[in-house]
Amino acid sequence: MSTEAAALALQDHAALWSMGDIRATDVVTGVCDALVVGLDSPALRMLAACTRAEADYDVPGLLPPALDELGLIFHPVGSLAGQEAAARALAARMPAGELTPRELVFRIHQRFGHELPLAERLANLDDEYDILEYGDRPPAQVDADVPAEALLFAKHPRGTPRTHGSTDLKHAGGSLGSR
Numbered sequence: 001m002s003t004e005a006a007a008l009a010l011q012d013h014a015a016l017w018s019m020g021d022i023r024a025t026d027v028v029t030g031v032c033d034a035l036v037v038g039l040d041s042p043a044l045r046m047l048a049a050c051t052r053a054e055a056d057y058d059v060p061g062l063l064p065p066a067l068d069e070l071g072l073i074f075h076p077v078g079s080l081a082g083q084e085a086a087a088r089a090l091a092a093r094m095p096a097g098e099l100t101p102r103e104l105v106f107r108i109h110q111r112f113g114h115e116l117p118l119a120e121r122l123a124n125l126d127d128e129y130d131i132l133e134y135g136d137r138p139p140a141q142v143d144a145d146v147p148a149e150a151l152l153f154a155k156h157p158r159g160t161p162r163t164h165g166s167t168d169l170k171h172a173g174g175s176l177g178s179r
Helices: 003-018 024-036 042-048 052-069 080-093 101-112 117-130 139-154
Strands: none
Touching: 003 024, 003 052, 003 080, 024 042, 024 052, 042 052, 080 101, 080 117, 080 139, 101 117, 101 139, 117 139
């Protein structure tokens, strides 16, 4: 994994954690993965040192500064940008094989309903799964629509990371550029 991919994965972990989709221990695991490929900062090292018992207590205080030291964005819990980032992170998990098309749209719909404009089409696809037995559309057709929509959604611009000092990603072994 490149440092750029590790940085994106770390930012996705932060978004999913802030929305309650993954545990603090999953964030610590992601931080360890990031360190292995060359991302490094003082707060990142402190996060990696957290035990399972400490993670729930330490991640909330250490994750925002760790991302900031790397020039990554931590979206406030409950913010629209945080919701969009979490939905994009979920969408990115499907092509990686971590979620089936049905699981993805169910989780998007369950978490955000039809209230998140960027994820509206994915929520609508969950509705389509729910009415398959009453319509004439085959499940394979909905299954084919989900990956295409998820890919478009996951690639929606993520914003530009802030960079400052010697702890930005250019100095940590990679360059994020535009996201």
